[in-house]
Amino acid sequence: MTGMLRVWASFVVTIAMLAMPMRAAAQPRPPDVDALLARLDDLYRSTSSIARIEIQVTSARSTRSLRLKAWTRGEDESLIVIEAPPREEGTATLRVGANLWNYLPRISRTIRVPPSMMLGSWMGTDFTNDDLVKESSLRKDFEARIDRRSDTPPGWWVRLDVKPGVVGRWARIDTLVSDDLLPIEERHFDRKGRLARTMVFDDIRMLGGRRLPAHLTLTPADTEGQRTEMRYLDAQFDVPIPDDTFSLSRLERSK
Amino acid sequence: MPGFMMSRIAWRNLWRNRRRTGLALTAIGLSVALVLIYDGMLRWESDWLLATTTGPMLGHAQVHAPEWRRTRAMDQTLREVPRLVDALRRDPEIASATPRVYAPALAALGQEGFAVLVLGVDLAEESRPTRLLAGNTTRLTGRRVLMGRLLAAQMGVQPGAVIALVGQGLDGSLANDLFTVAALIETPVDLVNRQTIVMPLDEAQSLFVMSDEAHEIVIYARDPARAAALAARLNGRPDLGRAEVLDWQALAPAMVDLIRLVEVAWVFVLVLVLIAAASGVANTMLMATFERTHEFGMLLALGTAPSHIVRMIVLESLALGVIGALLGTALGGALVAWAHHTGIDYAALTGGGPSQLSVFGMNWSLRIYPRLALIDIARVVIAVMVTSIVASAWPAARAARLQPARALRD
């Protein structure tokens, strides 16, 4: 159960990241923070997308790899189908609005996930609800200022402090952005000021016409040996997707 | 007068007035019998509380990976469980040890998924009397499972239905398969009835890719009273590694509270019962002795030393008390033994009240099997003896100090 929703969660973050526009690299001058935040926010936007992603979850006792294909439309519809490993090939998750279904090819069953487990299972992932709530916006929710220059890797450390009244887990985020305004590292601090997790972005490539980090590693701060990695193999976004993609019958026929 | 003669006189006195003696013996005997019946119930209550709280789910002690109780995470497991269980079973203080797997999962009959707990157990072990699945005769082979009755009602499952189970394997993979519900179960543990699917341990291990691991080993000690000491000793064993061993009192302190509350209440009442019995015996003795003032006067007039009179009276009363107590013990003991053999339905006995009791998510059936320990009998007999002596010595002393003439007149 948790695995499936991990896939779901990671898919969301993936898709969010795909929608980042390209910008020409500028000289090492501190960037305009407002514009920077707007750009980082727009990393997470897309009207629709189709992507193939590889995920690896490392824990103290095991390492697990998945390859999946994901379709999304708007904020309410998504379909994820697992392509590898062979044991799980064909397993699919469909989300339409408030409903979440899983299709299990091995037993040829479609099962609807009860709302209470939807909520609870989010916690099983290394990703938090904040990652899934599309309304979160760095620009609107945080006060940002350039903290200092970094030479290796070259870039700027930006400090974001959450504005009062904002609903979210992070009181502070320290972001290292490269000179061409792509994220390199993010450190998330919880509401007590403790470092909770670190996200590292690398492997910058062209994906679906956009230049962005294709590899993301998320490491929680207080769990030994725990890590989640995502790698984007290919992507297209803002593409038309047939309506019947997000349907149960499609789910069962999915490939 | 030599002591021996005094005893014989005392003895003969007793039987001279058969009616009075018979009356006293009846009163004492019945009181003692009643006290022993109460004692029998009290002992049973303690035994029963212990057995029913520790029997099905808790055991006398449990072994877990250090963080499992707090997080309930699937991957907090005990490794090399078969070897551990073997080693534990060979421990002289341990009667039995059995492993369990706890895995949260999603179960679905049709399309609707329900959050459930999959419990992997050693079916043979747990079907033994007083255990979780006591009385279960269903054999589970080839992907058959047992489902809690309340869960089945909620899901609309009948025996024979095929359900899908989906969970997360220890290797992170998606564990899913179809299972047939062989039977519905009703256990003493509410959680099991309400939310659990029971399957054989190896089945659970294979479904959730657990090789030879488990989440919990339940231990039953030969002497339950020594559970805490046993747990402490096991904690030091090197082959258990970092696993924690806790006795049932540490695992369920609320149970301990409940048991203690019940015991305290019953003991309190026992004191009341003993006082009632003692006062009855005392009253009888006092009354009987005072009524014999005339007789004492006669003896005094004939030249008997007052101290002899007192001694005789006391001996009589003591004999009366002891015989009465023994008779009562015979009666009470017989009743308790019979009740222990057949068991009494509590509800019928107390004229109402439930025949099953749900406490802490466990259902206890109220069938009584009283028993007595030697100390109970000793306690009552001594109480009667002391009461008899005190209750007769004082009035006898009083009477013996009277002027014979005055006493005769009474």
Added chain:
Amino acid sequence: MAWIATRYAARTVGRNLRRTALSVLGIAIGCVLALFMESLNRGRGELFARVGSSSGIGHVRIVPAGWRVRRDQRLRLADWEADAAAARSLPGVAVVTARARAQVLLAVGTHVVPVDVVGVDPAVEARTFRYVQRVQEGRYLRATESGALVVGKTIADRLSAGVDDEVVATAVGSGGDIQSAMFRIVGIVSTGSDDADMSVCQVARGDVERLTGLSGAGEVSLVLDDFRQADAIRLTLAPRLAPGDEALTLPELAPEIQGHFEQDAASARFVSAVILLIVLLGVASAQLAAVLERRREFAVLSAIGMSGARLITLVVQEALMVGAAGALLALALGLPIVWRLARAGLDFRRYLGTSYAFQGVLLDPVIFGDFGMWIVPYVFLVAIGATVGASLYPAWYAARTDPAVALRVAQ
């Protein structure tokens, strides 16, 4: 001639004061013991009432249609304000409070805990839910406060958070979407029981409405002046509720606890019977002993012409007097004891610690006795019942005695 028996009885009683005094004392002690047990038994109900009044369960609860079958926290009352007003208008209702519950995920950083949050009316809640009086750190919720959270210690520990820390609460909204809100922990409750601690998670009711998008309350809980009125009040209330809403009493709300108390009451009855039996035995045997010693006396009376019937009357009247006197002494001794029992109660705290959690319900292990009008008739019934009952055999025996035989054998 009838008076003769009575006067004789009176004189007998007066003549042998010691024996009489002994009888009376014996009866009195037995009666006091029986009285003590009975007072405890009647007081047991008070414990049950306390469960309803201090555990948050309430004596009567108004719930939405369907809740009885499927205890779904997301169900809401058809018209909770009207229901609450109807409840308040009834006499005998001490406290009325409305609550809304939700399944929520609390998160601090990467620490997450799923909990059942209860949206309450802070001003009233403390009067129905004793846990909230055990705020170990910080304070309880204030009326009209929003965004404040009171949690049990176990929850705070799992979140690795303390007073004044901010927590994100996430719930499934009414449309099935995921909603979040920020809360600040203002108080941490420690009940002494892990289970109970996990169940304490309170916010203002309005906050639950905002978080879930479900408006109104899911339950209206009533605490009564006299818990015994629960059924009557439920009947009166039922027709005044909004359509679909229904009123349940404590046994339906917490059947496990009901079962426990039923069993407790049944045990108590059994024990009372045992004690009463022993008391009766004691009194009867003492009386019998006394009467049996008076064979000669009865023989003389019989010889001088007293009829059997009158002898019986004599014995019975003596018994009545002694019984009555015993009852009066029992009252004199027992009333202060029972009164103290009703006031201070039997305090088991010494054996159990300051409180005792049962099924997530916290109770003070103090049992209060009952003090009421029932005491006087009860004592008289036991005393006189025992003595007169005990005197029947010797009365019959006395009447049957052949005077010649009795007088001949010196006893």
